[in-house]
Amino acid sequence: MAEPATISYVFATSFAREEERLSLGEHLWDPGTTSRLAALGVGRGSRCLEIGAGRGSIAAWLAECGAAVTALDIDTSRLGWLRGCGVSVHRGDISRDPVPGGNYDLVHARLVVQHLADRAAAVRRMVAALRPGGHLVLEDTDTATTLATAGGVLRPRVRDAAYAVMAESGYHPRCGLLDVDLAHGAGLRDVRAEGRAEVITGGTPQGRWFALWLEHLKPAMVGRGLVTAAEVDAALADIDDPGTRWLSQVMITVIGRKGADEQAA
Numbered sequence: 001m002a003e004p005a006t007i008s009y010v011f012a013t014s015f016a017r018e019e020e021r022l023s024l025g026e027h028l029w030d031p032g033t034t035s036r037l038a039a040l041g042v043g044r045g046s047r048c049l050e051i052g053a054g055r056g057s058i059a060a061w062l063a064e065c066g067a068a069v070t071a072l073d074i075d076t077s078r079l080g081w082l083r084g085c086g087v088s089v090h091r092g093d094i095s096r097d098p099v100p101g102g103n104y105d106l107v108h109a110r111l112v113v114q115h116l117a118d119r120a121a122a123v124r125r126m127v128a129a130l131r132p133g134g135h136l137v138l139e140d141t142d143t144a145t146t147l148a149t150a151g152g153v154l155r156p157r158v159r160d161a162a163y164a165v166m167a168e169s170g171y172h173p174r175c176g177l178l179d180v181d182l183a184h185g186a187g188l189r190d191v192r193a194e195g196r197a198e199v200i201t202g203g204t205p206q207g208r209w210f211a212l213w214l215e216h217l218k219p220a221m222v223g224r225g226l227v228t229a230a231e232v233d234a235a236l237a238d239i240d241d242p243g244t245r246w247l248s249q250v251m252i253t254v255i256g257r258k259g260a261d262e263q264a265a
């Protein structure tokens with residue numbers, strides 16, 4: 001397999017911090033994801049592909065439900081433990097490497113498409129891996145609500161600077177909404193979408209997920225002159241304060257079905 005040269009994944013960082021960030025993200029988003037996947041009837045006998053599996057919580061949950069699970073990621077360094085759950089783990093780039101297996105009942109990718117350079121092509125490859133009648137579930141964020149408080153937005157200059165840096169790496173602030181068009185563009189049927197935002201309290205594990213985000217981007221934000229280090233530190237102090245409450249991004253879930261008359265790859 002070739003080295004993944006086309007990756008625009010902005011959060012390639014030290015192992016320990018990425019491990020913590022992924023873990024906190026799972027804590028924040030897994031309940032909403034698993035309830036939506038369960039509603040699709042995933043269970044014993046289902047064939048599932050988890051793309052950009054990260055630390056592996058969703059792949060493990062699918063396996064616990066009795067599904068046959070394949071996990072794909074450009075970085076499988078955190079996924080070895082999944083083999084003990086019966087998950088087939090593959091290293092690869094969804095943008096260009098062969099997708100392992102095929103004829104899946106479910107293909108799921110959370111917080112992955114929003115980091116890809118050619119999103120439409122990647123989604124078409126995901127659809128090609130489905131069996132006729134199988135479901136694609138994409139989950140990506142919309143930034144409309146990020147750090148919104150009852151009084152406005154928590155440190156809006158810092159928030160905007162963080163997204164400006166991320167945009168340089170190909171991140172689109174409305175990617176969750178764009179996924180709806182990508183699902184239609186890839187020929188899926190019965191496309192539906194909904195969003196969920198979480199209420200976050202400062203000083204909690206969920207809050208820490210936001211702190212890691214800003215800490216990671218701080219050198220780039222400050223280095224480009226978008227904000228000062230003191231502004232970022234003030235935002236981090238707010239995020240650590242149990243008296244602060246804000247909204248997360250909106251996690252948009254897009255679900256579409258491959259036509260029963262379409263060919264499997």
Ligand SMILES: C[S@@+](CC[C@H](N)C(=O)[O-])C[C@H]1O[C@@H](n2cnc3c(N)ncnc32)[C@H](O)[C@@H]1O
Nearest residue numbers: 009052053054073074075093094095110111112
């Ligand atoms: C933000 S993390 C999300 C992890 C997991 N889906 C979750 O929601 O907890 C993005 C994951 O996608 C992986 N990834 C990024 N670009 C990828 C690509 N082109 N092909 C496959 N995986 C990719 C990263 O290595 C990382 O594990």
